[in-house]
Amino acid sequence: MIIHNFDPIFIDLKFFQIRWYSLAYIFGILIGWYVAKKIIQKKYSKLNNINLINAKNFDNLITYLIIGIIVGGRFGYVIFYNVSHYLDNFFEIFMIWKGGMSFHGGLIGIIIASLIFSKRNKINFFSITDIIACVSPIGIFFGRIANFINAELYGKISTVPWAVIFPNTGDDSRHPSQIYEAILEGFLLFVIINYFAIKKNKILKFGYISSLFLIFYSIFRILSEIFREPDIHLGYYFDILSMGSILSLLTLFFGLYLFFFPLKK
Numbered sequence: 001m002i003i004h005n006f007d008p009i010f011i012d013l014k015f016f017q018i019r020w021y022s023l024a025y026i027f028g029i030l031i032g033w034y035v036a037k038k039i040i041q042k043k044y045s046k047l048n049n050i051n052l053i054n055a056k057n058f059d060n061l062i063t064y065l066i067i068g069i070i071v072g073g074r075f076g077y078v079i080f081y082n083v084s085h086y087l088d089n090f091f092e093i094f095m096i097w098k099g100g101m102s103f104h105g106g107l108i109g110i111i112i113a114s115l116i117f118s119k120r121n122k123i124n125f126f127s128i129t130d131i132i133a134c135v136s137p138i139g140i141f142f143g144r145i146a147n148f149i150n151a152e153l154y155g156k157i158s159t160v161p162w163a164v165i166f167p168n169t170g171d172d173s174r175h176p177s178q179i180y181e182a183i184l185e186g187f188l189l190f191v192i193i194n195y196f197a198i199k200k201n202k203i204l205k206f207g208y209i210s211s212l213f214l215i216f217y218s219i220f221r222i223l224s225e226i227f228r229e230p231d232i233h234l235g236y237y238f239d240i241l242s243m244g245s246i247l248s249l250l251t252l253f254f255g256l257y258l259f260f261f262p263l264k265k
Contacts, residue, residue, distance in 0.1 A: 028139030068113030076105010141186025214255025
């Protein structure tokens with residue numbers, strides 16, 4: 001049994017605070033940016049196609065992605081998870097340093113940002129999203145670790161040896177579901193997606209890596225939700241499905257559709 005005593009604030013200067021949650025986004029974006037450019041050079045450099053994303057274009061894409069992640073992730077959380085609260089406390093919508101970001105909202109934001117960028121620069125949309133799919137697990141991994149440090153999104157009551165007693169949740173030990181998600185949606189997803197993206201590059205068409213990301217993320221997220229305590233104000237739908245599971249079933253459907261019905265050239 002482990003007692004959670006992590007401070008969500010990394011540096012506190014009284015007038016200014018640096019939180020682990022913010023650092024998770026910063027490191028996730030920076031490392032993902034670096035790895036993405038390496039993958040682009042490996043996958044696309046020999047194709048010599050001006051309609052594909054390249055390292056220089058990806059530098060310009062980063063601004064679009066950051067906006068998409070933050071705006072999409074925040075508004076996704078507000079709409080999907082707690083719209084009534086934020087209607088009564090409107091200005092709290094902008095307090096993202098307190099946490100409250102939705103992966104599925106961030107996913108929508110990234111898709112919209114990538115679509116706008118691809119249209120403006122006449123770049124194949126799926127050549128962009130395939131690269132993003134390769135490195136997104138890095139950001140997810142850091143994000144879930146930050147969730148653990150923040151003692152949020154904790155798991156159900158458990159007596160497993162690695163169970164954690166989180167602050168403000170009573171004396172019961174719980175599954176560290178954030179760590180489960182970091183391993184599944186972060187580390188394992190990164191290995192799987194990049195295996196197909198790099199090792200099987202010759203047999204996969206554009207869009208397949210994106211579809212595999214949606215499929216495997218959704219499966220891992222649904223599995224993780226089994227151990228995760230549902231949001232108190234939402235509970236379960238149909239006595240079995242959390243909001244995260246419902247949204248993941250939708251992304252699983254779109255991933256399967258994209259995989260089995262690939263778009264024409």
